[in-house]
Amino acid sequence: MNTKYIDLINQTFDFPQPEFKLEGKELMFHDIDLMQLVETYGAPLKFTYLPQISNNIQRAKGWFDKALKNNDYKGKYSYCYCTKSSHFKHVLHEALKNDIHIETSSAFDIDIVENLKKEGKITNDTYVISNGFKRAQYVTNIARLINNGHNNCIPIIDNYEEIDLLSQEIDGNFNIGIRIASEEEPKFEFYTSRLGIGYKNIVPFYKNQIKDNKKVTLKMLHFFINTGIRDNAYYWNELSKCLKVYTNLKKICPSLDSLNIGGGFPIKNSLAFEFDYEYMVDEIINQIKLVCEEEGVDVPNIFTEFGSFTVGESGGAIYEVLYQKQQNDREKWNMINSSFITTLPDTWAINKRFVMLPVNRWHDTYERVLLGGLTCDSDDYYNSEQHMNAIYLPKYNKDKPLYIGFFNIGAYQETIGGFGGLQHCLIPSPKHILIDKDANGTVTTKLFSEQQKSEDLLKILGYAN
Template sequence: MNTKYIDLINQTFDFPQEEFKIDKSKQLHFHNINTMELVKQFGTPLKFTYLPKISENIQLAKSWFKFSMKKHKYKAKYHYCYCTKSSHFKHVLNEALNNEIHIETSSAIDIDIVENLKNDGKITEKTYILCNGFKRDEYVQKIQGLIQSGHKNCIPIIDNYEEIGLLTSGIRKKINVGIRIASEEEPKFEFYTSRLGIGYKNIVDFYRRDIKENKKVNLKMLHFFINTGIKDNAYYWNELNKCLKVYINLKRICPTLDSLNIGGGFPIKNSLGFDYDYEYMIDEIISQIKLACDEAEVQVPHIFTEFGSYTVGESGGALYKVLYQKKQNDRERWNMINSSFITTLPDSWSINKRFVMLPLNRWDDTYERVLLGGLTCDSDDYYNSEQHMNAIYLPVYKEEKPLYIGFFNTGAYQETIGGYGGLQHCLIPQPKHIIISKNSEGNLEYKVFKEKQTPTDFLKILGYE
């Protein structure tokens, strides 16, 4: 009878997988990183960033677009942009920019990061800086400063009618802009149309009224993004088709328009059963854009993407120790971790996001169904949305045999949403964070980016010291 945890995984999923393997000691390896060795060296709770995965994902996407454009004889260029709000850390940006990519910003401080990267030589005048988001004084002024300094490839994306006047006020240079389409959301949403951008039906009139005769502005880009991401369903293809109609109508009256930004939205692996055909989706998008433009007899646009989670999500992980098991009734076994889900994986409780969750050790032991609880006194500090149909199975808890677990592909948004380095719920400390890279010989190298928060850190923030 197969009652071991490794048997459960082998029976349920195709395992091992490219990034997950088990060694002879029945311990988990992630991208050839021995996770139990990490625990022994750095302790738990522990956050880590595996930088090579960032470059790997960027190069994969570039190769898929290149292949599809060649296949369809698509005579325009592809530009990969990184959506900085997914993770603003310098080590993340440095790794991503090693791959000749571009940047998408969403707030004023993003421009300060851009200037810092320019000073370090990571960004050049050829790097596209696409400025999204709702823009007011500070953001507008910093965008203008970047353009005034000579950065010709800075393209603010117009979010509302007023922004044209704000961006051109007091500026001497002619600026290139894009317009964001306010997409219609899926029926399950509480609102019908995205708050971001300008409605499909209003864009052509907006161009004629505020841009066409405006000597300070060139329209270069149309921006299209679906909140639920790039999915192979009728809703996505219908929205893309509406976007292409707007692009074609604009292109016929606006010769400077030459680029289509299809935003982000590539999903990342959230379970061992994850299945998404990236190559097919890219090929189908390129095919539909080419077909629509050929039928309308307009030139195909340059393609921009703004991949955030796809770029950095699969580079991150969080490791914990199971401290204790509480048996609350005849059925519920609560495995208590030595940290908090609310503070370290905020998406897991705020939007019920799933991550790949696996034990790091004891794969040869029998398993049981459990719930996972965090250290805060908040009833929402738990995790039960894992790959086994909302049930979590882990090796049986034994006090004398410590159990360690890991959450993987956590590299996007968790630090910024969780308030990295600041106050945490119930003052649960932020874990130690390490960066994992490869040297020129291909060997793994480990660097402590930030130590675990201390009581002194909290007391300073709170005004006690």
């Protein structure tokens, strides 16, 4: 009988997969021995596999390069990293190995940019695309960056006041972009994004505030929708409306030469994940070229701002199953030695799915379970709603420790969870490990941060100096 966990996986999915394979009874991730990681550092732990950041950047750049050639597209392509997905130094340093640019969203982002410039990681030739709603400190920091010679910093105008605010602090001429306020999917509670300026208002805005303003030059139109890049009618319809605005604007604004299509590439959230990235990129480039040809305008240079796609698939977390609680005839709760609310907040906030697999005991029999966290909050769990299907794991055995891994968690979870700060029920943040691999395939690991101690939390709370 096929009753082992490995049998279940083989019957359900194509396995092994490029990043996942089995050695004996234990799971390997990009050839990283996860049980050895646990034995060395303990659990719970989080890790970042740095090479995957470069891998995904190069994949995307390859798709766009191919699409430009296939479509005889005359514009250039620039890959920007959306820093809000993960601001950590090790993430930026790895990403910047790949000749990319930066997208910022708040005042302190500019401080990071200036730090990277001092270290020689970026230069004045690096594009800094400054998005977000801008007030006081953000405006001041953008102005300081431009005044110090970074002319490739392009503030993306989000509302009607920002040009004046920037003009007051920037000494000379500067380039700008405009963000389109896209219309949201019908199922949303509101119709139009709070970010940017409405489709119908962009050309009048250009005529009233930019056309005769000798200090500013419009270079970029910015387009992004909340659901990201998907092969559905909603995405193609919004892109079509964006291109109509671009061509209308281009006809009266010769300096406009770039279209920023934002981010939104999905990342793998189950072993059954499928998404034809290459087709989507080729079709986007094709649609842009067709519309520009129909309207008789030059095609724009293309910018993207991939955040989750850049860093998401580099991250993972490993927990130990501490205990099993049989709460009724049908529900078995496997309690982990950490919290989903604090370490994977998107599982709680938006029912986000991640790849979840046991790290060991793949040749044991399996059972259906629910996963519970350590906090006293009823929402601290991970079940079939997030996981898409029922959760099956090797059967609990108090004498045989079970470790489970969550993968592709590298985007947003640290910042949303408040890295280094207080956590719900004072559950400590787990230790964080950085994993790298050299050209010869030699793996190195380094402790980035220790698990929080009670003294750390007591100091934040004012109980200790």
